[in-house]
Amino acid sequence: MKRIFLMVLDSLGIGSSIDSYKFNDLGSDTFGHIVENCFLGKANKGRKGVLNIPNLIKLGIMESYKASTGKYPLGFHQVKNLSNIIASYGFASEISSGKDTTSGHWEIAGVPILDDWYYFKKSNNTFPNILINEIIKICKLPGILGNCHASGTEIISIFGEDHIKTGKPILYTSSDSVFQVACHELTFGLSNLYQLCNTIRYLLDKNKYKVARVIARPFIGDNKFNFQRTGNRIDLSIKPSSITVMEKLIHEKKGKVIAIGKVSDIYAGVGISKSIKSYGLKELCKTTINQMKLADNNTILFTNFVDFDSIWGHRRDVSGYACGLEFFDTQLFNMINLVKERDLLIITADHGCDPTWSGTDHTRENVPILIYSPLKKGNFLGHRQTFSDIGQTIAKYFSLSKMKYGRHML
Template identity: 40%
Template sequence: MAWKRAVVLVLDSVGIGALPDADRYGDEGSNTVGNTARAVGGLKVPTLNQLGLGHLVSGPGLEAVPEPLASYGRMAERAPGKDTTTGHWELMGCTLDRPMPTYPDGFPPEVIERFEAAIGRKVLGNRPASGTVIIQELGDEHVRTGSPIVYTSADSVFQIAAHEEVIPLEELYRMCQIAREILQGEHAVGRVIARPFLGPFPEEGPDGVRQVYRRTTNRRDFSLAPPRPTLLDRLQEAGLAVHAVGKISDIFAGRGITNKVAAPNNQEVLEATLELIRTASEPGLIFANCVDFDTLWGHRNDVQAYAAGLEAVDRFLPRILEALGPEDRFIITADHGCDPTTPSTDHSREYVPVLWYAPGYRGVSLGTRATFADLGATLAEGFGVGPLDEGTSFLSQLPEGRKHGAAV
């Protein structure tokens, strides 16, 4: 193998510019990182700049340093769509040929009626909505009736919100499993998501104190299994470890995962990733997702918080880089965009970065990759479990790949 361990950190929704077909999705001009930098008057991300981010996207505070520490490129999404599941699957070598179903008018009667019959309750909502908004609108009625709140978004998701003291967590998770069994075939949404909340709590606002409901950290995703083997399956079959941090295991329906580490927010994801680098010595992959960029800031168009989140990750990165050994590789990427500066609160169809750090080597340009699957193909070749069915390895372009030869 060219390396012993690889660490892939997905900064969820951190896109770097609209794809050529972005107009088909209403995403012309989207550039999550660049537009955020401009909106806040500049980003303080010195470590990301040193790793080469400034060579991929421009904006105040983004600097193209002369000799970046990491090899850098941008990757286009080949699959149609712009959702989390599609993006992650393509990163690991499973590219979809058609988008997952979405429901801009809510779910049809054949879905809702089957679901209501199976859980023995009527539902509230059944429309596209912001999760934080719909629980304010329907929370009181839900508490009074015990009816779960069902809603969707521009993504391929069936979301169920419930007050933890009205519908206990295990019951909510059971409802999600029922929905997952129903949502197959033409209605096979990418994820069924449990969205528990508590409250109401007093909150000071411009018009005085109001009572609000707040989501808890007990979210759980019930995803489709990938239709074909991914890099994770190949690694597991070869006896290599696959550590999934944050929502990674849920995205892959647990397939190909040897160790699941729960981490509900960016800080805990970073801390858990660092701990695995320090303690998980066996060969394999550490695969982590920083979810807050998408869930807390991108979908809520919170530009200031998005920028602060990028800067917080940047401040943490030196701890990860210092913990890596010579046989480790560290990769930063994303799964789509979610530009907080546009009127839309949906994901955006964007290029994603690939920053490939190999201790002891300077970086080179990897250019524009035709598919996210090039990352999975490169990891498969380096781990000796390839080739995958999709993607083109760029191992031979990497300085360590040229030194050791592409055949490893």
């Protein structure tokens, strides 16, 4: 039986990439700065002391980090015996033009984005008037709120009460190629929010705005002090520009791709056999472990652990990020034990989101690649020039036709 368990720790970068200066991210280092802050006692909210991740260390995360940055993170000393590392380890750089979720995930699946997405660059009055007017007219809206670059939690605090009073949706974006819509689940209604987002997706495509995602951001609460986003988010993505390794598995081997969390949304449902919605790190881990137990032959089980990015990375919460990594590590022990002889467990990331960095956006970083199989001795995978080496490795493992990009690591 051949199965791959592909785990994306959303935003766990391991040091700024060689081209990070182009993104004003030179010096960003998600993992290294978290380890450093823990060692210095600056990440003690809800936890204490050095970062405790023995299973990730056993898989080679520290060696991946050293290969990427040239040093171990502050407070960590070299593993005494590298033969104790049970997985193959290395790091990868991104060749896609952006540092967003869609670019990172598509490149992992063998489809890098080499041309530019459309970005809404103006900080205020962000969206073109002609587009806003068309949205208001078609959706029969009383108007809109926001229309700016913003953090998702801050903008509902600023405009949430006005939104409830007026029924005007809150529209905003970030440095990524996204069009985000925040509305109250009860007063505006989930179905109305989803319909609005589908209309915006249609208008963007019709008007040839190559925007990666339209994101529905529902929230609840009755005032700015208790507003909070819910797990009913959806991402409406453009379909991948060419065939992904998941599609190849389904078409060439009649295999299955089980997508957990927001994975299916990222690929617009293309190359996905079954989508399982799950929200929150604990639930994502629980669902992943349950599905690992059930996975059939010729299956990719693909999970995105979004909380690292959306809850702790973007909100610049070092302690929260550290807590999340420590919890994931406890669950990783169970995952490792479910990997059978011919299986592969692959752990990676899609970009960085350094919680110590300025602003609230993603950071252009290298990502770890950790590949575990009980039958394979761990070795150094080196510096992979593209995330697509993961997709090519998956294709090789399942004996699929070769992907256009990447070199396999088997």
